[in-house]
Amino acid sequence: MRSKLAPFAIVVVAAATIGLSGCSAGTGGTGDAKVTTITFGNWRTEDAKLWESSVIPAFEKAHPEIKVTYQATSTNDYNAAIQSKVESGTGPDVIMCRPFDVNRAWIEKGYFDNLKSLTSISNFTPTALAAWTGADGDPYCMPIASVLAGFYYNKTIFKELGLSVPTTMAEFTSDLKKIKANGKYTPLALGSADGWQLAYNVLDSIGPNYWQGEAGRLGLIDGTKKLTDPDFVAATQAFADLKPYLPDGYQSLKYEDMMQLFTLGKAAIIPDGSWDVTAASATGLDIGVFAAPVVKAGDQRYLQEMPDQGVGLNAKSKNKTASKVFLEWLGTTDFQKIYVDKVPGFFSMGTAAVPYTNKLSQQFADLKKGAKLTPRLALDRLSAGTPPLDDDTWAVLQTVLNDGVSAEAAQQKLQTGLDSWYKPAK
Numbered sequence: 368m369r370s371k372l373a374p375f376a377i378v379v380v381a382a383a384t385i386g387l388s389g390c391s392a393g394t395g396g397t398g399d400a401k402v403t404t405i406t407f408g409n410w411r412t413e414d415a416k417l418w419e420s421s422v423i424p425a426f427e428k429a430h431p432e433i434k435v436t437y438q439a440t441s442t443n444d445y446n447a448a449i450q451s452k453v454e455s456g457t458g459p460d461v462i463m464c465r466p467f468d469v470n471r472a473w474i475e476k477g478y479f480d481n482l483k484s485l486t487s488i489s490n491f492t493p494t495a496l497a498a499w500t501g502a503d504g505d506p507y508c509m510p511i512a513s514v515l516a517g518f519y520y521n522k523t524i525f526k527e528l529g530l531s532v533p534t535t536m537a538e539f540t541s542d543l544k545k546i547k548a549n550g551k552y553t554p555l556a557l558g559s560a561d562g563w564q565l566a567y568n569v570l571d572s573i574g575p576n577y578w579q580g581e582a583g584r585l586g587l588i589d590g591t592k593k594l595t596d597p598d599f600v601a602a603t604q605a606f607a608d609l610k611p612y613l614p615d616g617y618q619s620l621k622y623e624d625m626m627q628l629f630t631l632g633k634a635a636i637i638p639d640g641s642w643d644v645t646a647a648s649a650t651g652l653d654i655g656v657f658a659a660p661v662v663k664a665g666d667q668r669y670l671q672e673m674p675d676q677g678v679g680l681n682a683k684s685k686n687k688t689a690s691k692v693f694l695e696w697l698g699t700t701d702f703q704k705i706y707v708d709k710v711p712g713f714f715s716m717g718t719a720a721v722p723y724t725n726k727l728s729q730q731f732a733d734l735k736k737g738a739k740l741t742p743r744l745a746l747d748r749l750s751a752g753t754p755p756l757d758d759d760t761w762a763v764l765q766t767v768l769n770d771g772v773s774a775e776a777a778q779q780k781l782q783t784g785l786d787s788w789y790k791p792a793k
Contacts, residue, residue, distance in 0.1 A: 403689040404434040407678070408452070408459030410445035417709045425705055426696050433689045453478050453681060460684040461693060464508035464677040466498035467747040474499075479507040479679040485691065487698025494581070494740060495716040498674035498747070508677030509698045512706060512713040515641040515731050516572040516671040522653040524552055524635045532657045536573075536605060539660045543612040546635045554612035556634035558620020559768045562761030567673075568638045570606050570764060571743045573659040575669035577602035580741035588748050590791025594782040595775075601662075603774040607767050618769050640673075641712040644727040656727060658734045670738035674716065752788035759784045 407418075418437045427434060438459055440448045446469060452458035453473075462478070464470045473479065482488055483505045488496070491510050499508035520532070525542075528549055533539035546554040559565060575583070578598040586592025593599075614620065614628060629637040630650040639647065648654060661668050678697055680690050696702055703715035704722070711725040714732060723729040745756040759781055766772040 401432055402434055403432065403686055404436060405461060405684075405686045405690050405693060406436045406438050406459035407461050407463075407693075408438050408440070408449060409463035409676075409678075410439060410442040411463070411676075412439040412441055414710065415439055417706075421709055422702065422705055425701070426693065429696070429701075430692055433692060435693060449473075449478075453683065456683050458681050458683060460681055460686050460690045462679050462681055463511075464499050464679045466674045466677070466742075468751040470499055470508065470677075470679075471501070471748075472751075474501040474507050477682055480682050480687070482506050482509060482680065482694065485509070485695055485698065487695045490698050490700075490717045490719065492718060495674065498742065499677045499679070508679040509694045510674065510716040511676035511678055511697060512710070513672050513716050514675050514713060515734065516568055516639070516673070517641070517656050517658050517731065517734055518572075518636050518638050519629065519643075519647045519654050519656055519727075520636045521552075521629070521632065521634075522655050524632075528635075530635075532655070533660045534657075535664050536576075536660050536662055540608070543609075543636075547612055552632075553614040553628060553634040554636065555609060555614075556625045556629040556637040557609065557613050558617045558622075558625050559613075559765050560619055560621045560624075562765045564622050564625075564639075565606075565764040565768070566745070566757070566760045567743060568640060569609070570602060570760070572638060572671050573605055574599075574602035574744065575671060575741045576659055576661050576666065577605065578744075579667070580669035580739050584741060584744055584747070587744070587785075588791065594778045594785065600774050600778050603764075603767065603777050606764065607774055610768055613768070641714065641728065641731045644712040644725060644731065648727060654727070656730045656734065658738065668738045669741055670734055671743065672714070672716075672735070672740040673742050675713065749785065749789060754784045754787070756781065756785050756789075 415437055423435045423437060446465065449458065449462060453462070464473070464479075481501075487509060488506050495510050496506045499506055499510070501507055524546070525532070528545055530542050530545060531538070533542050543554040546552055557569070578584070578592075583592055583598060587594065614634065620628075625637055626639070626643065626646055628634045630647065630652065632652060637647070658668060658670055678694060680687060680694060684690055698717070700715075700717065700719050700721060703717055707713055707715055707721055707728070708724050711728045712731070714728075715721040723732050745760055750757040763772070763777045763780055767774070767777050
């Protein structure tokens with residue numbers, strides 16, 4: 368069973384966890400009956416200080432008639448807590464939304480109001496909104512932030528070995544071979560102990576360049592594609608081809624071990640997500656970021672952008688007018704500029720460009736230029752049944768690296784599992 372929907376920073380800043388409380392009364396505790404207090408329920412306990420010291424004060428300055436109370440619960444307990452509170456009528460006024468399947472189930476249960484009438488919704492593309500749309504195709508959550516995936520690399524090692532940043536898979540393989548031949552560094556800081564990162568940080572990063580991003584992903588959903596199709600098999604084969612460049616004992620290396628290997632300067636490259644920009648640069652190494660290389664020169668480049676956070680309106684909220692004002696503000700660049708500056712490695716999903724003061728965040732954001740964006744392969748509808756394609760992929764990729772299972776056999780197992788329950792949405 369999945370233990371998490373998306374991995375985030377290795378080092379979590381300690382923050383007090385505030386229990387979710389019910390929808391607020393119409394007035395705040397200031398004694399001013401004209402002030403409406405709304406509650407914001409979410410799983411980002413590590414962001415409490417940020418919201419309370421920077422984000423919420425900026426909103427309240429522009430809207431003094433509304434107060435916002437930030438109420439977080441731990442990510443592992445969040446789903447159950449929100450469901451219990453909403454169903455009992457005591458949920459927060461605005462709710463942070465999980466992406467894709469979990470949120471689609473919440474929409475079907477009537478947890479959220481439709482947001483298509485909000486002006487700020489027009490600031491986002493249909494792809495950005497897709498993680499939070501209902502069966503009617505309408506948006507039910509305002510997009511807040513996404514995360515990206517790519518490859519961090521040690522610039523000092525690249526310079527020492529005369530390497531260039533790869534743009535094609537052939538160039539990538541050439542770099543890995545040169546690093547391995549030198550013998551001084553591990554080419555790729557990658558272990559197989561944590562199956563989720565094999566899927567999210569590797570296959571879902573390089574794979575879209577094989578299955579053409581949304582064409583492949585949506586093809587699986589509507590049944591016009593199969594995981595056994597040549598493009599999907601080729602992507603898994605490219606994943607398997609990385610095995611010679613992994614560190615000794617990679618089978619026991621966990622996610623944290625991989626980052627330590629890289630930040631100590633012992634590995635040249637690490638496949639990872641943008642959420643780790645702070646961890647990757649923690650030891651002061653001169654590092655950069657490159658996108659998953661295309662299969663051959665001239666190919667369209669695809670980049671994994673995973674919708675991470677959206678915010679919806681509790682259908683049972685007693686403060687909908689004030690809540691909508693807050694949601695409208697969350698869809699503006701005024702909010703986006705504050706948030707992405709304070710949370711390095713998270714990105715605005717709006718159509719307007721937003722600057723990033725963190726150097727690595729800006730490098731990640733620059734990878735979007737010229738790329739077609741696509742989310743992780745298995746999280747939209749394909750993991751709503753048993754076995755979930757997401758969980759299956761984690762386990763199957765481990766067998767590819769640890770047991771030598773072929774790409775063809777791996778993809779056949781995944782397709783067989785999916786066929787056992789999934790009926791394509793024509």
